[in-house]
Amino acid sequence: MGQTDHEKSYTDYYEEYLSKNELCVEERLSLLRKFQQALLNSGETLVAFETVGRELEKFRGLTSRELGLTYNGMIRISCQSGEFSKALEYASDAIAVFNELEDEKSLSMVYNNIAGVYLKMGDYEKSLEYTEKAISLAERDNDELSLAKYLNNKGIAIENIKEDGTGAQFIRKSIEIKEKNSLKRALPNSYMNLADIFLYTGREDEAIDLLKKAREVANENCDDYSLADICRYEAEYYKAAGDLDSALASLENSLEYHRSKGNKSEILQRLKAISEIHEAKGDVQGALEEYREMAKLNSEIFREEEARVIAKLGATFAAMQKLREIEDMAARNIELSEINKLIDRKNEELMKMQSELKSTNELLKQRAETDPLTGLMNQKKMFEVVEYEINRAKRYGNALSIIMLDIDNFKELNDGLGHLKGDEILEILSFLIVSDIRKIDYAFRYGGEEFVILLPSTVLEDAMSTAKRIRNSVEEMADLPITFSAGVTEWQAESVQELLLRVDKLMYLAKNKGKNRIES
Numbered sequence: 001m002g003q004t005d006h007e008k009s010y011t012d013y014y015e016e017y018l019s020k021n022e023l024c025v026e027e028r029l030s031l032l033r034k035f036q037q038a039l040l041n042s043g044e045t046l047v048a049f050e051t052v053g054r055e056l057e058k059f060r061g062l063t064s065r066e067l068g069l070t071y072n073g074m075i076r077i078s079c080q081s082g083e084f085s086k087a088l089e090y091a092s093d094a095i096a097v098f099n100e101l102e103d104e105k106s107l108s109m110v111y112n113n114i115a116g117v118y119l120k121m122g123d124y125e126k127s128l129e130y131t132e133k134a135i136s137l138a139e140r141d142n143d144e145l146s147l148a149k150y151l152n153n154k155g156i157a158i159e160n161i162k163e164d165g166t167g168a169q170f171i172r173k174s175i176e177i178k179e180k181n182s183l184k185r186a187l188p189n190s191y192m193n194l195a196d197i198f199l200y201t202g203r204e205d206e207a208i209d210l211l212k213k214a215r216e217v218a219n220e221n222c223d224d225y226s227l228a229d230i231c232r233y234e235a236e237y238y239k240a241a242g243d244l245d246s247a248l249a250s251l252e253n254s255l256e257y258h259r260s261k262g263n264k265s266e267i268l269q270r271l272k273a274i275s276e277i278h279e280a281k282g283d284v285q286g287a288l289e290e291y292r293e294m295a296k297l298n299s300e301i302f303r304e305e306e307a308r309v310i311a312k313l314g315a316t317f318a319a320m321q322k323l324r325e326i327e328d329m330a331a332r333n334i335e336l337s338e339i340n341k342l343i344d345r346k347n348e349e350l351m352k353m354q355s356e357l358k359s360t361n362e363l364l365k366q367r368a369e370t371d372p373l374t375g376l377m378n379q380k381k382m383f384e385v386v387e388y389e390i391n392r393a394k395r396y397g398n399a400l401s402i403i404m405l406d407i408d409n410f411k412e413l414n415d416g417l418g419h420l421k422g423d424e425i426l427e428i429l430s431f432l433i434v435s436d437i438r439k440i441d442y443a444f445r446y447g448g449e450e451f452v453i454l455l456p457s458t459v460l461e462d463a464m465s466t467a468k469r470i471r472n473s474v475e476e477m478a479d480l481p482i483t484f485s486a487g488v489t490e491w492q493a494e495s496v497q498e499l500l501l502r503v504d505k506l507m508y509l510a511k512n513k514g515k516n517r518i519e520s
Contacts (some may be wrong), residue, residue: 010038014051022171029059029066036073053086067096068106075113079120087117093259105146108137112150119157122420128157148177152190155197157396163418165201168194188214188226192233199236208237228257235273239280248277268294275447284504288497294379371445373423374430382444382452386496389442389456393491401463403453404503405470405486408515410449413482428480432473437466452500460490467518483516 020028024471032055039048053074061066071094078087091114098107118127131154138147152174159167171194178187191214198207211233218226231254238247255270277511313509369381377385386402393400407413408430414422426449433443433451453470455463467488467503474480487506491499512518 008038010035010044013038017055024373025059025178026064027067029064029070031057033066033070033073034076034259036070040073040077045077048077049083049086063097063100065097065101065103065106068101068103070426071097072106072110072113075110075117079113079117084117088114091117095199104137105141105143107144108141108143108150111137112146112153115153115157119153119160120422124157124160128154128161131157144177145181145183148174148181148183148186151177152193156193159197160419165197165203171197184217184221185223188218188221188223188230190227191217192229193231196236199233199240204237204240206286208234211237223391224257226395228254232270232273233255235277244277244281248274251277272447275339277490283295284501284508288501288504292383292419292497321423374426374445376430376434376445378450379444379446382442382446382454383496384443385444386454386499389454390491390496390499392456394493398457399459400491401455401458401460401489402491402503403455403463403470403488404446404500405451405453405467405484405506406482406507406511407449408485408511410482425480425482428477429474429482429484432477432480433470436470436473441466458490460488463488463490464518464520473520485510486513486518488518488520 013031017028017031017035020031022028032052036048036052039045039052056067056070056074071090074090075087075094078084078090091110094110095107098110099106111130115127115130115134118124118130131150134150135147135154138144138150151170155167155170155174157167158170159165171190175187175190175194177183178190189391191210193212195207195210198210215227215230218230231250235247235250235254238244238250242471251270251274252299255267255274259267269295271290275286275294278284278286278290291467300343369377371378389400392398406424410422410425413425426445429451430443430445433453437453437455440456441458444452444454446452453466455466458466467486471484471486473485474482485507487497487503487508487510489503489506492502494502506519510519513519
C-alpha cells in the first residue's frame with residue numbers, strides 16, 4: 001500500500017514532484033504546494049524560500065488556482081525569512097492570478113497575508129488597509145469563519161496604531177464568532193490577544209479572567225502549546241501587580257514546556273523575559289546568567305541552520321552519484337555526446353547550488369551576529385569579541401577599557417511616545433555611538449535599551465573622554481529626548497563575565513545616584 005499524505009515527508013513530495021511528467025502542470029503544482037507546506041510544518045522555512053521559489057520560476061506566466069495558492073504560501077515563507085520585498089512580490093503574483101480567475105475568496109486570504117507582512121514590518125497603517133480589504137471580501141461572501149480571523153488581526157493592527165484599547169472591540173467580535181461556531185482551537189489565542197490589551201490598559205482583573213477562560217479551553221483541547229503561552233501572559237499580569245516571584249514562576253513553567261519540545265525561538269523569548277524579571281528584582285547575577293544562556297542558545301540555533309545547509313549539500317552529492325551512473329551508461333555506448341552535455345549541465349547546476357549555499361551560509365552568519373534594529377553587533381557576538389580582545393591585551397600587555405550605558409526611563413518614553421518612536425530613538429543613539437568611536441572600537445546592543453562599547457588599547461581616562469563625547473552628542477541632538485547612565489572601567493586582568501559584571505555595577509551606581517551620570 002502507498003503512503004497517505006499524512007505519512008509523507010517533504011522529501012517524499014519533492015521526489016514525487018521531480019518524477020512527474022512536465023506536461024502534467026496541475027499535478028506538479030499540487031505536489032509543489034504540498035512540498036511547500038510539508039517544509040513549513042518541519043520548520044524548514046529557508047529551504048522552502050529557496051527551493052520552492054526557484055521551482056516557481058518554471059511556471060511563471062501560467063494562470064492556475066494551485067499556482068496562486070503556492071504564491072500565497074510564499075508570502076508567509078518570505079516574511080518569516082525576513083525577505084519582506086520578496087513577500088510583497090509573491091503577493092502581487094497571487095493577486096494577478098486570482099483576479100484573472102475572479103476568485104475573491106482566495107483574494108481575501110492574500111490580502112490578510114499582506115496585512116501580516118506589514119504588521120511584521122511595523123507599518124500598522126498599511127496592515128490595517130489590507131486587513132480591511134480582506135474583511136470586505138469575507139463579508140461580501142458571508143464567510144464568517146474567515147471574518148473571525150481577519151477581525152482578530154484588525155484588532156491587533158488598530159491597537160498598535162492607537163495604543164488606547166480601541167482594538168479590543170474587534171477581537172471581542174472575533175471571539176463572539178468563534179464561540180458561536182465552536183472554533184475551540186482558535187479561541188485561546190484570541191482570549192490572550194484581548195487579555196494583552198487589558199493588561200497594558202490597566203484592566204488587570206478582566207485580563208486574568210480572560211486568561212482563566214483561555215486556560216479552561218486549552219485544557220479541554222489538550223493544547224499544551226497554548227497553555228505554555230498562557231503562562232507568559234500570566235507572568236505579565238503578575239509583573240503588573242508587582243508579584244515578581246509569581247511572574248518568574250509562570251515564565252519558568254512556560255520555559256520548561258518549550259525546552260521539552262525544543263522550541264528554541266520560544267525558549268529565547270522566555271529567557272529574555274526572565275532576565276528582565278531578574279533585573280527588576282535587582283538580581284544582576286541572575287540576569288547575566290540568563291544572558292549567557294541566551295548567547296549559548298543563539299550559537300546552537302546557528303549551528304542547526306548550518307546543519308540544514310549541509311543536508312542540502314547531501315542532496316547535491318546524491319545528484320553527483322546520479323552523474324556517475326550516467327557516465328557508466330556512457331561507457332556502454334549510449335548516446336555518449338548527449339550524456340556528456342547533460343553532465344556538463346548538471347555540473348553547472350552543482351556549481352550554482354554550491355555558490356548559493358555559500359551565500360546562504362554568509363547571510364545566516366551575519367543575521368546570527370547582528371541586531372536587526374540598530375545594525376550593531378548583538379550580545380552573542382559581544383561575548384566572543386570581548387574574550388578575543390582580553391586575550392590580545394594579555395598577549396601584548398595592552399590596555400583595554402569598556403563602557404556600558406543604559407537609556408534613562410526608557411520604558412516611560414516607550415509608553416508615552418509609542419514603540420515606533422522608541423525604536424527610532426534606539427537607532428539614532430546607535431548612530432551617534434558609532435560616529436563617536438574609532439574604527440578599531442566595537443559597539444554592541446547588549447539588550448533592550450542597553451549598549452556596550454569596547455575600546456582596545458585604551459586607558460580609563462581616554463574611555464571617560466569617549467563616554468563624555470557620546471553624552472555631548474546626545475545633548476546636542478535636539479530631536480533626541482533622552483539621557484543615559486553609564487559605567488566606565490579599565491580591564492584588570494579578570495574574565496569576560498567579571499569585567500561585564502563590574503561595569504554593569506558602575507552603570508547601576510550611576511542610575512542610583514540620580515541618572516544622567518557617568519561612573520568610573
